[in-house]
Amino acid sequence: MPEGKLCNKQTVDTKELLSALLNDKSGKQYYEEMNHLDVDSKALWGLIQKSCKSRLRTWLEICAHCGMCADSCFYYLANNRDPRQVPSYKIQSTLGELIRRKGNVDNAFMQMCMDTAYSKCSCCTRCGLYCPFGIDMGIMFGYLRGLLFSQGFTPWEMKIGTGMHRIYRAQMDVTTEDWVETCEWMVEEYEDDWPKLTIPIDEKNADIMYTVNAREPKHYPDDLAEAAVLFHIAGEKWTVPSEGWEETSLAMFAGDWAACKMQVEHVYAAMDRLKPKRMVVTECGHAYRATVIEGPYWAGLKSGQPPVESIHYVEWVAEALRTGKLKIDPAKKIKEPVTYQDSCNYIRNAGLGDIAREIMSYIAEDFREMSPCREHNFCCGGGGGLNGIGRYRQQRNIGLQVKRDQILATGAKMVIAPCHNCWDAIRDMEEIYHIGIKWSFLKPLLLNMVIVPDDLKPKEE
Amino acid sequence: MYEFVRGPLALIAFLIFFVGMIYRTIKYIRGLDWQADRVAYTAHFSYGLKGALRSILYWLIPYGTHSWRYYKVFTLIFFTFHVGLLITPIFLLGHNILLKESWGFSLPTLPEAVADTLTVLVIIAGIFMILRRIALPEVRIITTAYDYLILAIALAPFVTGFLAYHQAPTYNFWLIAHILAGEIMLVAIPFTKLSHFILFFLTRAQLGMDYGIKRGGMKGKGLAW
Structure with missing residues (x-):
């Protein structure tokens, strides 16, 4: 069974493999290898039988082909109302067909599915609001991405992203040391203007445990400093964890559910360790969704809630402005x-x-x-x-x-x-x-x- | 022939219909999985119930949702079709006479002229839905022969019933055809997309629970469908 060196069904769990992927400029070799990647139909069908339950099956089965989802999709509107961009068509011709053929599909079909699942659907779930049956094609494409991932049909950057989460528990190669150093550096940078500014690390029983998107320490450290200054002005008793500070999940985009679980459990472990009253997530949408909304399910928490109350940054801002912790001039x-x-x-x-x-x-x-x-x-x-x-x-x-x-x-x-x-x-x-x-x-x-x-x-x- | 389709065959059709629908309902609910669906159905059942009821209710009201308001003409056709399809057979005088004869009870009935008008409206709406499938590229691309078959199964009892009621020549033929068409529809409901007769409520409830429990229902005033 031909498996590429870079493009294969294996997950990325070592730094060597990760750097090999990163060194493959623009994924040239990766996508070339993908052209020869075999589909393990038996495993694929086995996974579908195990994971495709009544919600998805019923959605696929009862779709009345009414076309009311068409105008709900921004891709359809942006592409001159191309009928091939109708959400129902997109999901029926990919996931629907995959199930009709019981997983007996070829490489070209899988690549078509990948191209559709990533470049014709952003999993925004808007179509679900426009379907009379409540058929949420964004959810189904998320599921399809998971099936594709299991067979190695994942865009190069997403494969790297899942590797990052698996190895660093962050979407980028930011280590614990890098993170802690960035926090300290930002305090040094800003303390002249803001005397007594701190970024408390690993403080137990704080009112707020603040968590971020790895891009912030990696590329936009000032964002972290700004968060610190605003907490400082608001007089919050807050902290950041040295481990479990990353909220994002490229693994969610890629459908690498095992990596999703690893990532959120890392954050939940920080909650258990530091026992904060609440967690605040930075100004990131998918990070919040991954760790607060979907994460509890990946981690198997039956309440559907994270271990401590978790709010998005906008909720904290609204509360601070409402209660006068922050006052606007x-x-x-x-x-x-x-x-x-x-x-x-x-x-x-x-x-x-x-x-x-x-x-x-x-x-x-x-x-x-x-x-x-x-x-x-x-x-x-x-x-x-x-x-x-x-x-x-x-x-x-x-x-x-x-x-x-x-x-x-x-x-x-x-x-x-x-x-x-x-x-x-x-x-x-x-x-x-x-x-x-x-x-x-x-x-x-x-x-x-x-x-x-x-x-x-x-x-x- | 009449006695056969009117008697044992009708009984079998109703039996298949009821048992089939119960089976579909149980199968759907049993197949829900809190972890795979990522909805804590039982942990927050009251929020879920509220979300489910809102989700069903808004969609049952003509122009009650953003989507219904967006597709103004289709919504009108769609509701005409479905309201006629449900109301007419249940409250038709002729059907209730048969009901009384067979099972000893009957429901309130519609005036004959109303039932006749509804029948015509269902047929017109059905024809519109067929034309829409042909005319609009975004509907044509997803339309299959199966979709036309479903429409035919749903329309046949109305066309045949209309002809029989208006005493078309060969009345007996149309009457038997009408009864058979109705029985075909009843039997087809659990086995085809017509199962949305019950699954509409279940899938709507499911997404309503999703929004009611997980996607904001426990925080805000609930999604504006």
């Missing part, structure tokens, strides 16, 4: 028209739409809703891991047009995007389409707006 509120990018992962899939509006009511003078918005908002165009996959860059860029037009229609000059994926997608959109829009997380905006108590200001020399 009215003169510094955002004057220009501004809109809010509802992240699929914590708005549609976690119900935080009202929280976002509450924040906007405190900080923006001219807030403009996109249409549609809240739970019905369109994906930014970069969700489901798509931002990070080179193979599908073209398809991603076409998909961005729906969000571009939605933003333009508001007349806003700035998009607030408290989600790494949305933030990236809007940044890339600006780079490609030049619509003259600014984009931002909440943290830097809040830092410019909050009233700093005198005792926290540096002493004049």
Whole structure:
């Protein structure tokens, strides 16, 4: 059975294998090997029989082929209403066909499934809101990605991502030492302006255990410093864990369920160790969904809840503004028209739409809703891991047009995007389409707006 | 012939229908898996129930959801079709006379003219649904012969019933055809996509529980379907 050196059915559990994958520029060899990868139909059918239960089977069976999901899909709209982009067609021609053929499919079929599952669906789950039967094709594509992963048909970057989680318990190669050093470095950088600023590490029984996206320590350490400053101003008793600080899950995008479990259990172990009252997750959508919404199920927690109450950063911000822990200087509120990018992962899939509006009511003078918005908002165009996959860059860029037009229609000059994926997608959109829009997380905006108590200001020399 | 289709065959059809639907319901619910579906169905049952009921209710109301409001014309056709399809046979005078003869009870009945109008509306809506499948590329691409067969099974009792009621020549033929068509539909429901007769409520409830328990229902005021 031909298995590639890089592209195969094995998981990436060693640094050697991971670096071999990383050294394969753009996955050239990886995708070449994929062309020769065999499909183990018996194992595939076995997995389907074990894991495809009545919810998915019924969805596939009773789909009335009414086409009401068509206009719900931003890919369909962005691709000139190409019928091949109708969600029902996409799932029936991939997962549906795979089951009809009892797993007896060839390499080309599996690659077609992979291309569809990643470049024609961001798993935003909007279609599920438009189907009379509540058939959620985003969920089904997530499931299909898992089947594809088990057979080695996974985009190169996703394979690397799962390896990172398996080896580093983070989506990037950030070790415990790197993380702790970054925390210390940020304190050094900011303590001149913010005397007594700390990033407490491994403090037990804190009110808040703060956890992040590995991109922050790796590429945007100032985000971590900004979080620290805001907690400092708000007077929070908080901490970060030295281990179990990473919330994201590229493994979720890739359908590597075993790695998903490893990753969230690492965070839950930090909760058990430090016993915080609550956990706050940084401004990231899929991270919150992975660790707070889906994670408990991967970890087998029957309550469906993480071991301690866990909230998204926007929930903390809304609460801090509501209770006056953070006070906004009215003169510094955002004057220009501004809109809010509802992240699929914590708005549609976690119900935080009202929280976002509450924040906007405190900080923006001219807030403009996109249409549609809240739970019905369109994906930014970069969700489901798509931002990070080179193979599908073209398809991603076409998909961005729906969000571009939605933003333009508001007349806003700035998009607030408290989600790494949305933030990236809007940044890339600006780079490609030049619509003259600014984009931002909440943290830097809040830092410019909050009233700093005198005792926290540096002493004049 | 009439006695046979009206008697034993009808009994068998109803039996298959009821037993089949109970079987489908049990099978669906037993196949739900809190961990695979990632919904803590039993741990937060009250939130789940609320989510399930909201999910069903909003979708039963014409123009009650974003989706129904988005597809304005189709929604009208769709509700006409389904309301007529359910109401007409259950409250038809002729059917209730038979019911009384056979099982000794009957339901309230519709005036003949109303039932006749509903029948015509169902047929018109059905024809519209067929044309829609042909005309719209986004529906055509997912349409299969099976979808037309399902529509035919659902429409046949109405077409034949209409002809029989209006005493078309060869009345006896149309009457027997009508009874057979109805029996075919009853038997087909548990075995085909027509099972959405009951599975609509179950899948709606399932996604409603998903949203009611996991996707925000325990935090906000519930999803605006």
